[in-house]
Amino acid sequence: MSTAVSESDFLLAHRGVGQDLGAWVVGIAFGREGRSVGFALGDGTVRLAALADIRADWTVVEAHRGAVLAACADGKDGVLTGGDDGRLMRVAPDGTAVELAKYGSKWVEHVAAHESGIRAAAVAKAVHIVSAKGETEKSLAHPSSVGGLAFDAKGKRVAASHYNGASLWFVAAKEDKPRLLEWKGSHHAIAISPDGTHVVTAMQEQALHGWRLADGQHMRMSGYPTKTRSLSFTAKGKWLATSGAEAVVLWPFFGGGPMGKAPTELAGGDGVMCTAVACHPQHEVVAAGFEDGLVLLVEIGSGKVVPVAPPGRAPAGNGVSSLAWNPAGTHLAFGTEAGSAGLLDLAKR
Amino acid sequence: MSDTTVPVTVLTGYLGAGKTTLLNRILTENHGKKFAVVINEFGELGVDNDLVVDADEEVFEMNNGCICCTVRGDLIRILGGLMKRRDRFDGIIVETTGLADPAPVAQTFFVDEDVKRATRLDSIVTVVDAKHLSARLNDSSEAEEQIAFADLLVLNKMDLVSEEEAEAVERRIRAINPYAEIRRATKSDVPIEAVIGRDSFKLERILEREPEFLSGEDHHEHDSEVNSVSFEVSRPVDPEKFNAWMSDLLATKGQDLLRTKGILAYPGEDRRFAFQAVHMIADGDFIGPWKEGDARKSKIVFIGRDLNRPQLRRGFEACQVDS
Numbered sequence: 001m002s003t004a005v006s007e008s009d010f011l012l013a014h015r016g017v018g019q020d021l022g023a024w025v026v027g028i029a030f031g032r033e034g035r036s037v038g039f040a041l042g043d044g045t046v047r048l049a050a051l052a053d054i055r056a057d058w059t060v061v062e063a064h065r066g067a068v069l070a071a072c073a074d075g076k077d078g079v080l081t082g083g084d085d086g087r088l089m090r091v092a093p094d095g096t097a098v099e100l101a102k103y104g105s106k107w108v109e110h111v112a113a114h115e116s117g118i119r120a121a122a123v124a125k126a127v128h129i130v131s132a133k134g135e136t137e138k139s140l141a142h143p144s145s146v147g148g149l150a151f152d153a154k155g156k157r158v159a160a161s162h163y164n165g166a167s168l169w170f171v172a173a174k175e176d177k178p179r180l181l182e183w184k185g186s187h188h189a190i191a192i193s194p195d196g197t198h199v200v201t202a203m204q205e206q207a208l209h210g211w212r213l214a215d216g217q218h219m220r221m222s223g224y225p226t227k228t229r230s231l232s233f234t235a236k237g238k239w240l241a242t243s244g245a246e247a248v249v250l251w252p253f254f255g256g257g258p259m260g261k262a263p264t265e266l267a268g269g270d271g272v273m274c275t276a277v278a279c280h281p282q283h284e285v286v287a288a289g290f291e292d293g294l295v296l297l298v299e300i301g302s303g304k305v306v307p308v309a310p311p312g313r314a315p316a317g318n319g320v321s322s323l324a325w326n327p328a329g330t331h332l333a334f335g336t337e338a339g340s341a342g343l344l345d346l347a348k349r
Numbered sequence: 350m351s352d353t354t355v356p357v358t359v360l361t362g363y364l365g366a367g368k369t370t371l372l373n374r375i376l377t378e379n380h381g382k383k384f385a386v387v388i389n390e391f392g393e394l395g396v397d398n399d400l401v402v403d404a405d406e407e408v409f410e411m412n413n414g415c416i417c418c419t420v421r422g423d424l425i426r427i428l429g430g431l432m433k434r435r436d437r438f439d440g441i442i443v444e445t446t447g448l449a450d451p452a453p454v455a456q457t458f459f460v461d462e463d464v465k466r467a468t469r470l471d472s473i474v475t476v477v478d479a480k481h482l483s484a485r486l487n488d489s490s491e492a493e494e495q496i497a498f499a500d501l502l503v504l505n506k507m508d509l510v511s512e513e514e515a516e517a518v519e520r521r522i523r524a525i526n527p528y529a530e531i532r533r534a535t536k537s538d539v540p541i542e543a544v545i546g547r548d549s550f551k552l553e554r555i556l557e558r559e560p561e562f563l564s565g566e567d568h569h570e571h572d573s574e575v576n577s578v579s580f581e582v583s584r585p586v587d588p589e590k591f592n593a594w595m596s597d598l599l600a601t602k603g604q605d606l607l608r609t610k611g612i613l614a615y616p617g618e619d620r621r622f623a624f625q626a627v628h629m630i631a632d633g634d635f636i637g638p639w640k641e642g643d644a645r646k647s648k649i650v651f652i653g654r655d656l657n658r659p660q661l662r663r664g665f666e667a668c669q670v671d672s
């Protein structure tokens with residue numbers, strides 16, 4: 001499809017705005033307040049755009065002294081970031097940056113937050129739980145460095161992946177003892193299904209591993225040519241969209257799946273690796289980014305593809321590193337390793 | 350591709366050998382280069398640099414269940430993080446603890462796709478204490494492994510030993526690894542160009558250096574558990590036979606084979622085939638053509654434990670095309 005379409009066929013040309021931010025786009029998060037989006041960069045800044053006017057200048061917020069390593073939507077509004085300067089920062093929708101915690105010379109590599117206000121920051125082997133007020137409530141210890149972090153939909157449990165499995169913690173427990181989900185090997189990206197029944201991790205060995213929490217049933221999802229970096233459940237948890245192959249690979253979490261079921265592969269055929277996925281917050285639509293900078297939308301039911309942004313001009317090193325939807329599902333943002341970024345307003349007019 | 354990757358130099362050596370002194374020398378010398386430094390948290394001395402990262406030395410087994418197939422999980426994370434701000438440095442230096450096994454460090458650069466895409470292993474530099482090395486070799490296997498993996502050995506604290514003692518230490522080093530360059534030093538005073546930018550793991554440079562001490566049968570130092578053997582054959586090597594032999598050898602003996610390097614002449618092929626392995630993890634490709642007029646001899650070198658010289662020799666010889 002890269003040869004069959006022209007620049008104007010891409011949604012970005014008439015529904016969005018592109019920017020060269022000049023540094024690796026590490027993460028993108030839309031504020032839960034619905035007004036702002038933050039692009040967290042390898043140069044330590046967060047670029048804030050206002051959804052009311054995406055073409056207005058984006059604000060440059062100096063958040064970290066080194067690189068931002070992780071970003072997510074903060075509890076109520078704004079963006080939560082962790083950096084290689086050992087700091088956990090909050091960037092408000094007006095661009096004010098506040099240091100919530102500082103963890104010495106260690107990197108803050110993963111962050112997560114829930115709409116209740118609670119936050120989690122992974123620093124080496126520890127996950128620090130930080131309250132809405134910004135106080136560190138507890139520190140949860142793991143056997144090795146944490147590779148990924150996720151809250152469940154209710155904000156009651158937090159899951160952290162690490163070497164030889166993942167740990168699932170009740171955040172408000174009086175006595176902190178995790179449920180250990182064991183599987184040999186090194187686990188990175190982690191996701192909890194929207195209904196809280198499954199935990200899935202991406203592994204060093206180009207495979208996913210899943211646990212059905214009700215009975216501890218293991219799920220192996222393999223066959224990827226590269227490491228999966230991005231995992232995203234569809235709104236109702238029917239599908240798990242993943243990067244790491246030459247197509248968007250979707251595992252069915254219904255009808256007894258994914259055990260014994262083949263995954264559905266969409267938007268493939270160009271021989272280019274998918275590097276990022278983000279499921280629409282309501283519809284069964286996935287945004288996917290590829291190694292060459294291409295961004296597209298694909299409808300799961302029909303397999304219909306809508307091009308969003310064309311492949312980058314640079315032949316290599318411009319892979320899509322981040323993708324995010326706003327909670328209302330009206331805006332989509334993407335960014336690449338080389339620092340190109342795009343923001344689209346897809347609201348019906 | 351290799352032009353855009355960031356070179357990584359690994360510094361190994363026992364506590365007190367002068368590793369951190371060498372590191373600080375590299376960092377403070379006026380060479381106009383900026384380095385990111387990865388140190389272990391139990392380092393002996395402070396490191397003076399803008400960009401210093403603490404490592405935990407997390408050694409992870411790979412999923413094949415083999416104890417020698419390991420990577421450094423912390424390095425995968427740290428190098429990935431550093432790449433997000435790669436404009437800020439020209440190279441990366443990784444200092445390991447005195448007890449570290451260099452194999453997982455080296456294997457990380459062959460195994461992890463993200464590390465391979467963004468960085469390259471430049472060389473492994475081992476700092477040893479001329480005065481105490483013999484004692485170290487007698488009481489630990491890590492010291493042997495660090496020498497076996499070295500591309501450059503800095504024989505430090507030369508002011509504390511006599512010429513005879515120094516020569517005796519060099520003999521022991523060469524019995525383990527005759528392919529490493531040895532640089533004598535006092536207070537780690539080696540020029541930075543000798544340490545950084547060696548490109549020792551580039552296939553083009555495999556076996557470029559002639560061994561400084563060919564350890565023939567008669568020269569064996571039997572007090573070392575690790576040693577090296579090398580063979581040369583004059584008839585071309587059949588790629589299928591070689592691959593079959595090498596896969597089997599690495600699968601069965603890989604745990605004892607620390608480093609394997611070879612240059613092969615394939616029949617009817619004008620380019621040299623270069624090959625290297627760290628334990629069971631192998632890498633190979635065609636490199637530049639054979640020199641006009643040079644004999645197209647295939648060579649292989651093994652550095653490892655319990656090397657069965659006659660068996661390895663027969664195995665390699667049998668890879669030749671039928672005469």
Ligand SMILES: [Zn+2]
Nearest residue numbers: 415417418629
């Ligand atoms: Zn092995």
